[in-house]
Amino acid sequence: MKGRLPLLELFLSALCLWAGWYHTPAGALVRTVGAWFFRTRTTARPLLAYFGAGTLVPPRPPPFLAAPVPPAQALAYGAAAVLESEPAEVVPRLRSFSRRLGSDDAALLALFCGEDAALYALDEARSSTLDDLARALPPRAEACVARAAQAAMLGETYALGWPLPETVRITSAFGAREHPILGGWRLHSGVDLGTAIGTPVHAVAAGVVRRASSDGINGRILVLDHGRGVVTTYCHNDALLVRNGQRVEKGQVIARSGDSGRTTGPHLHYQIDLAGEPVDPLRFRARRPKTGNGATD
Amino acid sequence: MRWNLHERAARIRWAFLPLGLCALAAVGAHAAADVVGDRVLWGVDRIDALFDALWSKWSFTAPLVELVGLTQRTWFARAVALIWELLADALVAVPLLGYGERDAAKEWQAGRDLLRRARSPLGLVRPLAALLLSLAGAFSVGRMVQGSLQLALHLSWLGHLARAAVLTGLAVLLVPRAVFRSLEHARTARFRLPAAVVLAPLLVAALLSLR
Numbered sequence: 001m002k003g004r005l006p007l008l009e010l011f012l013s014a015l016c017l018w019a020g021w022y023h024t025p026a027g028a029l030v031r032t033v034g035a036w037f038f039r040t041r042t043t044a045r046p047l048l049a050y051f052g053a054g055t056l057v058p059p060r061p062p063p064f065l066a067a068p069v070p071p072a073q074a075l076a077y078g079a080a081a082v083l084e085s086e087p088a089e090v091v092p093r094l095r096s097f098s099r100r101l102g103s104d105d106a107a108l109l110a111l112f113c114g115e116d117a118a119l120y121a122l123d124e125a126r127s128s129t130l131d132d133l134a135r136a137l138p139p140r141a142e143a144c145v146a147r148a149a150q151a152a153m154l155g156e157t158y159a160l161g162w163p164l165p166e167t168v169r170i171t172s173a174f175g176a177r178e179h180p181i182l183g184g185w186r187l188h189s190g191v192d193l194g195t196a197i198g199t200p201v202h203a204v205a206a207g208v209v210r211r212a213s214s215d216g217i218n219g220r221i222l223v224l225d226h227g228r229g230v231v232t233t234y235c236h237n238d239a240l241l242v243r244n245g246q247r248v249e250k251g252q253v254i255a256r257s258g259d260s261g262r263t264t265g266p267h268l269h270y271q272i273d274l275a276g277e278p279v280d281p282l283r284f285r286a287r288r289p290k291t292g293n294g295a296t297d
Numbered sequence: 298m299r300w301n302l303h304e305r306a307a308r309i310r311w312a313f314l315p316l317g318l319c320a321l322a323a324v325g326a327h328a329a330a331d332v333v334g335d336r337v338l339w340g341v342d343r344i345d346a347l348f349d350a351l352w353s354k355w356s357f358t359a360p361l362v363e364l365v366g367l368t369q370r371t372w373f374a375r376a377v378a379l380i381w382e383l384l385a386d387a388l389v390a391v392p393l394l395g396y397g398e399r400d401a402a403k404e405w406q407a408g409r410d411l412l413r414r415a416r417s418p419l420g421l422v423r424p425l426a427a428l429l430l431s432l433a434g435a436f437s438v439g440r441m442v443q444g445s446l447q448l449a450l451h452l453s454w455l456g457h458l459a460r461a462a463v464l465t466g467l468a469v470l471l472v473p474r475a476v477f478r479s480l481e482h483a484r485t486a487r488f489r490l491p492a493a494v495v496l497a498p499l500l501v502a503a504l505l506s507l508r
Contacts (some may be wrong), residue, residue: 012470
């Protein structure tokens with residue numbers, strides 16, 4: 001193919017180099033090594049951040065709520081938390097985008113990346129989920145996509161229910177504490193709800209069972225994936241009523257609480273993870289269950 | 298002036314063509330690895346559940362259960378996808394840097410001979426990977442060009458036109474060269490079976506990423 005269209009070939013090769021250099025982990029690796037070698041700064045992202053179309057950056061924990069979030073406005077509260085503005089300002093804008101674009105995820109994208117970007121993504125993506133919309137956008141939209149994804153995560157979390165009746169007391173809160181069995185200061189990554197063995201545990205939102213297994217520490221454990229980077233975990237159950245890969249609906253009884261695994265007595269360990277990072281479930285609830293002494297893990 | 302540019306480009310094509318081929322396959326490998334990434338997370342969850350059940354049996358291994366939480370599982374799944382991608386780069390993209398130009402007719406003839414002389418299906422895995430990853434790369438580059446143009450200039454028709462042009466250009470001018478070079482390299486390449494094991498899932502993922 002010698003001698004044919006060298007300018008076009010040069011142009012196409014340059015496009016490939018641009019895409020490979022800036023938008024693949026291999027390019028980032030070469031840039032990082034080059035920067036280290038020549039002692040310069042690099043704009044390459046961490047290698048693992050090149051996966052998931054930038055939709056898995058954990059959000060900053062929002063402030064505690066003063067009043068309950070109306071379920072229909074949960075997404076707007078999430079967007080307001082990321083924008084650091086008042087939900088009342090975001091609600092009409094988000095509603096208007098949602099009406100025009102026909103999808104909540106596209107509305108969030110429009111709010112953070114502009115309506116043109118959202119319309120383009122809707123045209124090009126396979127589905128209207130934020131992950132697919134994000135993959136359709138060019139890489140320069142990454143920063144605004146990450147913010148939209150954080151808003152979606154927070155919004156999804158504001159809409160979550162509670163796994164046990166509100167009257168059940170919290171026996172150990174989220175945060176650093178002295179471990180009741182092992183001793184020493186450790187992060188308690190969820191809240192412990194002191195309840196009798198056999199109490200029905202409800203799914204806090206619709207989702208897919210990502211893990212239904214048993215071990216000597218967490219006991220019978222359930223992990224639900226609700227999408228948008230939100231995952232909830234339920235540990236120390238007496239019985240699991242769903243299996244791996246099963247789809248569950250909000251409010252469905254998914255387990256019976258118990259004291260399996262390493263515990264001081266019957267309770268449910270309930271945990272929320274956003275993009276893989278545990279957050280305090282009480283940050284997303286205006287009505288907080290009472291606290292008291294009781295079983296923990 | 299036009300001919301000057303033409304000649305200058307022709308003079309440095311020995312350098313930019315191999316680099317372009319390598320980058321094209323690397324972009325395709327990333328598109329495929331991104332598809333694999335989500336599936337890997339589910340696999341990692343299953344394996345972690347098995348290990349948790351095992352470690353929690355003895356008190357001295359029990360701390361290992363808490364060592365790997367959801368954060369670590371997500372990180373680990375992405376790391377697996379990254380390593381997979383880098384292995385595919387090493388097996389398919391890097392050898393394309395050895396591309397040496399020859400006459401078009403001779404190149405086609407040599408390609409056909411190499412294909413005829415391929416002794417086992419294992420020897421064809423790398424060329425097949427070069428074909429699918431380069432195609433996935435061409436689709437990715439086309440999408441990036443379209444998105445960048447359309448969102449910058451707000452001209453939908455121009456974006457679509459540029460995407461089609463880039464995709465056609467890459468499919469006609471660069472993808473066949475990547476396959477030819479891969480056929481050349483596959484004759485002497487070692488570790489055929491491990492390479493096939495690494496590349497087979499990525500081939501499916503590359504097909505899924507074509508759009």
